[in-house]
Amino acid sequence: MSLTVEAPVQANPVEAFVRTERIPHVWCPGCGIGTTVNCFSRALQQSKLDLEKVVVVSGIGCTGRVAGYVKLDSFHTTHGRAIPFATGMKLVNPELTVIVYSGDGDLTAIGGNHFIHAARRNLDLKVICVNNFIYGMTGGQVAPTTPVGAICTTTPYGSFDEPFNLPFLAESAGATYVARWTAFHVRQVTHAMTEMMRKKGFCFLEILSPCPTLYQRRNRLGDGLEAMKYYKDQSVVRHGANTKEIAISFQGPIVVGKFIDIERPVFLERMNKQLTRTLDAEYAGCVGENVCG
Amino acid sequence: MTKLTGTAEKAKKVRGIVHINKNRCKGCGFCIEFCPPSVLEFSDEFNAQGYHPPRLADGDGCTGCDLCGMYCPDFAIYAVMIKNRQQGSAAHHDAV
Numbered sequence: 001m002s003l004t005v006e007a008p009v010q011a012n013p014v015e016a017f018v019r020t021e022r023i024p025h026v027w028c029p030g031c032g033i034g035t036t037v038n039c040f041s042r043a044l045q046q047s048k049l050d051l052e053k054v055v056v057v058s059g060i061g062c063t064g065r066v067a068g069y070v071k072l073d074s075f076h077t078t079h080g081r082a083i084p085f086a087t088g089m090k091l092v093n094p095e096l097t098v099i100v101y102s103g104d105g106d107l108t109a110i111g112g113n114h115f116i117h118a119a120r121r122n123l124d125l126k127v128i129c130v131n132n133f134i135y136g137m138t139g140g141q142v143a144p145t146t147p148v149g150a151i152c153t154t155t156p157y158g159s160f161d162e163p164f165n166l167p168f169l170a171e172s173a174g175a176t177y178v179a180r181w182t183a184f185h186v187r188q189v190t191h192a193m194t195e196m197m198r199k200k201g202f203c204f205l206e207i208l209s210p211c212p213t214l215y216q217r218r219n220r221l222g223d224g225l226e227a228m229k230y231y232k233d234q235s236v237v238r239h240g241a242n243t244k245e246i247a248i249s250f251q252g253p254i255v256v257g258k259f260i261d262i263e264r265p266v267f268l269e270r271m272n273k274q275l276t277r278t279l280d281a282e283y284a285g286c287v288g289e290n291v292c293g
Numbered sequence: 294m295t296k297l298t299g300t301a302e303k304a305k306k307v308r309g310i311v312h313i314n315k316n317r318c319k320g321c322g323f324c325i326e327f328c329p330p331s332v333l334e335f336s337d338e339f340n341a342q343g344y345h346p347p348r349l350a351d352g353d354g355c356t357g358c359d360l361c362g363m364y365c366p367d368f369a370i371y372a373v374m375i376k377n378r379q380q381g382s383a384a385h386h387d388a389v
Contacts, residue, residue: 012312012362012371020368027366029319029344034366042363184327186363225322 017041019071026065030216030224032183032209033063033130037070039186040101040128043193054097057086059106062137062211063130066101080110083118086125094268097126097197104131104145108164112144119173119202121267126196126203129166132211140214147250151218166206168243171260176201178243178260182208182231185256192258201266208254221251309357309372311349317369320344324361324370330354333361 014037027033044054056074058067059082067074077085086098100107107115107129118125134152135141142152145166146159167178177199179192189207196203210216210227221227231254238246239257246255265273275283311333318340325333325347332354333347340346347370349355355372362371 012314012368013359014362014368014371018368023368024317024319024342025367030321030323031366034368035323035364038363038365038368186360190363223321225326228323228326 013045014038014041017044017071018069022069025069027062028211028213028224030210030212030227031062032132032207032224032228033066035183035186036128036130036189036207036209037066039189040066040070040193042190043197046190046194047197049097049197053095054099055086055089056099056101057082057089058100059102059111060137061103061106061135062132063101063103064106064137070101080106080112080114082106083111083114083125083127087114087118087123090124091268094124098124099197100125100127102127102129103136104129104133104166105135105143108166108169109144116169116173119170119175119204122174122176122202122264122270124200124202124266124268126193127170127205128193128196129204129206130209131166131206132209132215133163134211134215136211136214140218145248147248147252149250150215152214153218163248165243165247167204167246167259170202170204171243174202174264175204175260176262176264177203177205177258179204179258180206180208180246180254181256182228182235182254183210184228184231184235188256195258195261199261201264208248307353307355307375309355309374311355311361311370311372313346313348314369315340315346316342317367318342318344318346319367319369320346321366322347323364323366327364328361329358330356 054072056067056070056072058064058076060079067076082100082102086100090098131145133146135143140153142155142159144164146152147163149158151158167180170178177196181189192205210224212224216222216227235254235256237257238255241255241259243259332349332351334350335345336348357372357374359372
């Protein structure tokens with residue numbers, strides 16, 4: 001191999017955070033999940049967190065594979081149960097930064113109940129949801145996020161169910177940080193991830209990502225690059241927009257931005273407060289008392 | 294005579310190096326499409342997986358912004374900035 005410039009060969013910045021022996025990964029050409037992993041690695045760099053205390057939890061699915069590729073303590077859990085698993089880990093060891101990295105089907109269909117209750121209790125979890133509008137790994141079935149009219153293997157005449165508006169769902173359940181970006185907005189995704197890692201409380205980031213093999217192909221929308229161009233052309237940045245009005249329609253405009261950024265006492269703070277009030281001196285405090293105050 | 298300013302002088306300098314790991318590439322074209330100075334293009338050769346990896350079309354144009362590295366879903370390309378470096382030969386390095 002020729003080296004034409006006398007410069008120290010620096011490694012790809014993402015490689016410090018990726019298990020390179022497992023590359024090439026399983027994601028299809030044109031899939032945006034790898035792009036979000038790039039953003040995640042840059043965000044970890046910028047947030048300057050102690051990587052010994054960062055944990056990634058994934059469920060099942062294409063995005064669930066992230067746990068297998070990041071060079072951190074990572075857990076690939078059962079379908080839909082990434083949030084319960086992360087909840088247990090956070091409560092036992094509150095000083096960890098627990099990141100749930102999973103797909104739309106895993107988080108909001110199979111794990112939908114866990115998602116809304118973790119948001120309601122304001123558990124200190126950072127939830128990154130890569131939304132490709134379809135069940136990718138199982139063969140392109142309709143997901144709760146599939147837009148009306150989109151064709152999937154289980155909806156050959158077009159989906160007719162109203163999809164979830166994920167930022168609205170997260171906000172109404174009580175999340176303290178809600179944002180939506182696409183795989184095209186790499187700098188903004190990185191910035192949002194950095195903000196989430198520094199924030200306390202239930203944080204939710206939705207990243208729209210192309211699924212060239214199933215969603216794009218079945219709907220005759222071209223390849224991954226076409227999807228990225230669609231995100232570029234049709235995205236409208238509206239920070240602080242009313243989440244009720246930002247539902248996604250089939251190939252329609254996409255409202256992106258940071259919608260919610262509020263403060264609310266987290267689960268452990270509320271528990272400590274309540275138990276101290278009722279039990280007073282008898283209350284021994286939770287594990288990692290210094291952290292949960 | 295007025296002194297040449299900014300852009301004319303800067304344009305002569307190589308500002309970034311692109312590192313391409315050809316065998317990791319799956320040919321999605323994100324780096325080529327979204328490169329701000331448009332210095333990348335598909336090469337004619339195939340890699341081990343049968344895709345056409347990108348190559349540097351304009352050696353002096355790379356600014357080292359690393360947007361290709363941010364977009365690449367296969368961790369196959371990245372760019373680094375060179376500071377205070379005069380023009381050299383084509384700023385292109387094939388990572389193994």
